[in-house]
Amino acid sequence: MKAAIIYSSVTGNTSTLAEIICENMSKYTIETDLIPVDEFHPEQLHNYDIVTVGTYSWDNGELPLEMEEVFEAFEDEEVKHITTGIFGTGDSFYPYYCGAVDIFRDMLYVHTNLAVTLKVELTPQEEDLHRCKKFCDRLASEFAVVS
Numbered sequence: 001m002k003a004a005i006i007y008s009s010v011t012g013n014t015s016t017l018a019e020i021i022c023e024n025m026s027k028y029t030i031e032t033d034l035i036p037v038d039e040f041h042p043e044q045l046h047n048y049d050i051v052t053v054g055t056y057s058w059d060n061g062e063l064p065l066e067m068e069e070v071f072e073a074f075e076d077e078e079v080k081h082i083t084t085g086i087f088g089t090g091d092s093f094y095p096y097y098c099g100a101v102d103i104f105r106d107m108l109y110v111h112t113n114l115a116v117t118l119k120v121e122l123t124p125q126e127e128d129l130h131r132c133k134k135f136c137d138r139l140a141s142e143f144a145v146v147s
């Protein structure tokens with residue numbers, strides 16, 4: 001069982017969230033690679049059973065430019081069998097709060113086995129930790145073995 005977290009972050013909020021999620025994943029027996037978007041290649045998707053994507057939002061709830069390659073990779077590659085999760089940080093000051101998360105969610109729902117979504121206001125706070133745990137619980141439960 002292998003998982004990847006592909007993320008983009010400018011001011012550090014989404015990378016902090018990605019690290020928390022990565023730490024939670026390690027509590028399961030799921031080997032997880034943390035991949036900054038500038039190290040991502042579309043063919044990597046095929047190495048994983050679970051892929052989570054982390055993004056901030058920009059310019060009226062849009063995808064950051066550097067996340068477009070990731071978005072298109074899910075559209076173009078054969079990824080129907082991959083379980084996915086989408087998380088992101090945003091600022092509710094803006095009208096389209098975490099709009100990039102919604103854009104990814106809708107696409108991943110169509111092209112993959114989307115399991116879970118998480119939105120966090122700016123940098124993760126204490127009260128977000130249980131939400132991060134739930135996010136990973138939901139991903140891992142897709143692969144739970146009942147004995």
Ligand SMILES: Cc1cc2nc3c(=O)[nH]c(=O)nc-3n(C[C@H](O)[C@H](O)[C@H](O)COP(=O)(O)O)c2cc1C
Pocket residue numbers: 008009010011012013014015056057058059060061062089090091092094095096097098099121122123
């Ligand atoms: C110019 C600008 C536009 C932004 N637009 C949005 C937006 O439309 N929706 C939103 O939820 N957040 C928006 N944000 C807030 C960022 O998404 C938020 O600060 C995020 O946590 C940054 O992530 P990072 O620290 O990982 O770079 C905007 C921030 C800036 C500076």
